[in-house]
Amino acid sequence: MRKINKIIVHCSATKEGRDFDVEDVRNWHVKGNKWKDVGYHYVIKLDGTIQKGRDVSVVGSHAYGYNKDSIGICYIGGLDSEGNAKDTRTKQQKDALRSLYLELFNLYQCEIIGHNEVSKTKSCPCFNVQTEL
Secondary structure, three states: OOOOOEEEEEEOOEEOOOOOOHHHHHHHHHHHOOOOOOOOOEEEOOOOOEEEOOOOOOOOOOOOOOOOOEEEEEEOOEEOOOOOEOOOOOHHHHHHHHHHHHHHHHHHOOEEEEHHHOOOOOOOOOOOHHHHO
16 A cells, blocks of 8 residues: 555535536546546545545545645535636535545544645635645
């Protein structure tokens, strides 16, 4: 098993209220980006359903320069109806993210950060991970 030092939180950069799932994201990454699989290890739908993406034993493709030792979690949303960055998480997504983080923290004893903390050109995940989690 690879060493996990970080959990990195992302948003899908999709408009609020539009529900997508891990298969949609996989499609964007495989067909659109020509990657071999979905870049994230987990995707959280609007209703709080946690879906598995890449197996955590496999290096993700979600945070350039930080993939080797991290797990990527993506919640669906992150944009308002006009396409501007916004924390669009539902209560169910917030609860699911907290639950998933605690589960992963118990397994790996690692820190959690937002994508914007390792990619200064991104507003993703559109909320402050450090103050909330």
